[in-house]
Structure formats: C-alpha cells, structure tokens
Amino acid sequence: MSEDRIYESLLRNELRVVNSYIASKRKSLPDLLKEEYPHVLTLDGGVHMFRRSELLLAMEELGEESSRLMLPIYVELIPTQTITTAVVRDEVAVKLISRILGVESVSPLYVYPIQLMELRRRIGTLIQYVISPETINVPQESD
Amino acid sequence: MSQQILRLARPTKIEFIRLRRRLATARRLHKVLRDRLLILTQELISLYREAIERRSRIHEEVMRCETELMRTSSYTPPWVIEEFSNVRISTSSVVVGSRVVAGVRLPLLEYEAKTGEYEHGTYPLTLEEVGKCYEEVLREVLRLAEVEASIFEVGREVQRVRRKVNALENIIIPRLRSTIKYLRMKFEEREREDKIRRKRIKQILARKGVMLR
Numbered sequence: 001m002s003e004d005r006i007y008e009s010l011l012r013n014e015l016r017v018v019n020s021y022i023a024s025k026r027k028s029l030p031d032l033l034k035e036e037y038p039h040v041l042t043l044d045g046g047v048h049m050f051r052r053s054e055l056l057l058a059m060e061e062l063g064e065e066s067s068r069l070m071l072p073i074y075v076e077l078i079p080t081q082t083i084t085t086a087v088v089r090d091e092v093a094v095k096l097i098s099r100i101l102g103v104e105s106v107s108p109l110y111v112y113p114i115q116l117m118e119l120r121r122r123i124g125t126l127i128q129y130v131i132s133p134e135t136i137n138v139p140q141e142s143d
Numbered sequence: 144m145s146q147q148i149l150r151l152a153r154p155t156k157i158e159f160i161r162l163r164r165r166l167a168t169a170r171r172l173h174k175v176l177r178d179r180l181l182i183l184t185q186e187l188i189s190l191y192r193e194a195i196e197r198r199s200r201i202h203e204e205v206m207r208c209e210t211e212l213m214r215t216s217s218y219t220p221p222w223v224i225e226e227f228s229n230v231r232i233s234t235s236s237v238v239v240g241s242r243v244v245a246g247v248r249l250p251l252l253e254y255e256a257k258t259g260e261y262e263h264g265t266y267p268l269t270l271e272e273v274g275k276c277y278e279e280v281l282r283e284v285l286r287l288a289e290v291e292a293s294i295f296e297v298g299r300e301v302q303r304v305r306r307k308v309n310a311l312e313n314i315i316i317p318r319l320r321s322t323i324k325y326l327r328m329k330f331e332e333r334e335r336e337d338k339i340r341r342k343r344i345k346q347i348l349a350r351k352g353v354m355l356r
Contacts, residue, residue: 020246046243050242052253
C-alpha cells in the first residue's frame with residue numbers, strides 16, 4: 001500500500017470513528033420517556049442510552065415545549081476558534097441549554113468550555129459532540 | 144522535529160504534486176485527530192473531577208448512614224431492623240447500557256429499585272431514613288463504578304489518539320514539508336541551470352552566425 005493510500009484510509013477511519021456515534025434516527029423526548037430503556041441506535045449499529053433522570057430534568061425545564069425536543073442534542077464544535085467553542089443550533093435545545101446554564105436564550109447558542117463541563121455534568125447523556133465539517137477543510141499552505 | 148526527507152524514486156513534478164496532496168491529507172487528519180483529542184481530554188478531566196467528588200460524597204453518606212443506624216438500633220430491636228431490611232425493597236436491578244462520547248463507548252449503569260409493600264408506620268421513621276440513606280449510597284457507588292470505568296476507557300483512547308497526533312505533528316508532516324521544500328529547490332536549481340544553458344546556446348549561436356556572415 002502506498003503512503004498516500006495509508007493516509008487516506010487513516011483519515012477515512014478517523015472520520016468514520018468521529019461520526020459513528022451520531023444517532024441514525026433522533027427521537028422526541030416524550031417518545032423516549034415512554035420506552036422502558038430510553039435509547040437511540042447509532043450509525044455504527046451501537047446503542048446510546050439516556051439517563052431517565054436527565055430526561056425528566058429536560059421535561060421539567062421545557063414544560064409544553066418538551067414534545068418538540070429531539071434527542072440527542074448535537075453540540076457542534078468549532079475548531080477555528082482558539083478555545084474549544086461549541087454551538088447549538090436547534091431552537092428547542094437552545095432553550096433547554098440556556099435554562100440549564102442560566103444564560104440568555106439566543107439561537108444559535110455558543111457554549112464555552114466551562115459551560116460545556118456543566119452541561120456534561122447535568123445532561124451528559126442527552127448531548128453528543130459533532131465535529132464540524134469546517135474541521136476537514138484545512139486552508140492550503142502558502143508556497 | 145524530523146528534518147529528514149522522504150526517499151524519492153525521481154524528483155519530478157508529478158511526485159511534487161503527489162506530495163502536496165499527501166501533505167493536505169495529513170494536515171486534515173491531524174486537525175480531526177487534534178479536535179478529537181481535545182474533546183477526549185476535556186471529558187477525561189471532567190470524569191476525574193466527578194470521580195473525586197463522588198468518592199468523597201460516598202464517604203460522607205456512609206458515615207451519616209452508620210450514625211443513623213447506630214442511633215436507631217439503640218431503641219429498635221435487631222429483629223425489627225432485619226425484618227425491615229427484608230421488606231423495604233421488593234426488587235432491585237441494575238440497567239447496564241452504553242453511551243458514546245467522541246467515538247468512545249462508555250458504560251452506563253442505572254440502579255432501579257421497587258419499594259416493597261408494607262404499612263406505613265409499622266417501622267420507626269428513623270429506620271426509613273436509614274433505608275433511604277443506604278439506597279442513596281448504593282446509587283452513588285454505581286455511578287462511581289461507571290465513572291471509573293469511563294476514566295479507563297477515555298484514558299486509553301486519549302493515549303492512542305495522542306500517539307497518532309504526535310506522529311503526524313513531529314514526523315510525518317515535517318518530513319513531507321521538508322521533502323516538498325527540497326523538491327522546490329531542486330526545480331528552481333534546474334530552472335536556473337536551464338536558463339544559463341539557454342543563454343550559453345544563444346551566445347554560441349550568435350558567435351556562429353557572426354562567423355557564417
């Protein structure tokens with residue numbers, strides 16, 4: 001195998017790993033609460049389970065709007081920033097996260113590392129990180 | 144940092160283009176891996192903090208439960224305590240699942256217990272408190288087990304990804320860059336030689352032309 005092919009296959013494998021945990025089909029919060037073991041299937045055929053206590057917390061925070069919340073919530077990481085910054089674009093998810101963090105609800109919502117830690121602690125199973133497509137586009141080196 | 148250059152069969156333009164393409168792929172791969180490493184490291188730090196926090200909470204809770212139990216046992220006969228411990232929970236189970244963080248599958252343990260059926264007021268209220276306290280300890284212990292297992296998994300992945308990032312950062316990318324630089328210099332040198340050769344030919348032709356006239 002030539003070196004080119006090795007790099008290509010490594011890149012392909014890494015991208016596959018990075019995106020493998022994304023849910024193949026997202027479910028709404030009420031649907032998940034009806035299940036005995038709330039879970040979604042991931043693209044690699046695995047199972048991602050949600051903690052029932054976290055689902056109940058989301059339900060409590062959102063109230064009537066909870067039926068519009070699709071889970072898992074995708075937290076997109078922006079690599080172009082100097083510090084890891086994440087962005088949440090889903091409107092209902094923005095409301096939930098802003099209520100949990102106690103910040104103003106603005107869509108899209110930018111989440112900073114310290115807030116990410118809080119999110120991970122409170123609703124760790126409800127969120128999933130997505131590597132932004134911007135990551136893959138690296139600017140060409142100047143000659 | 145590696146300053147070596149790659150072994151090339153022939154320093155041609157095609158090879159140069161191929162190397163530049165290879166460098167672009169390596170840089171993309173490096174960026175993806177670096178981002179993943181960042182997420183994993185943050186996850187590891189947060190898991191580590193959580194483990195410490197939970198461990199100390201368990202110690203406090205166990206101390207509280209023991210004190211409560213000692214106090215209760217001073218005015219409750221042992222057979223009542225034993226009976227209560229048998230009827231308090233009818234069924235208990237642990238749901239074992241998994242969750243995924245940045246491509247790493249982590250365990251998820253959840254304690255589920257069904258309270259037994261007994262008449263309220265049959266047992267002292269303090270005994271009920273002791274039961275609740277121990278149940279909380281059990282829940283915390285399970286969460287701690289989950290967190291500690293996650294630390295091992297995430298740590299292993301961090302090590303694996305870091306090795307790749309370091310290899311790309313310190314060996315592969317610098318080596319590709321220096322090879323590209325070497326080729327560029329080689330082409331420039333060839334161009335200069337060509338220019339001088341053309342000048343020389345022009346001079347010779349000019350001299351011959353003078354002679355022919």
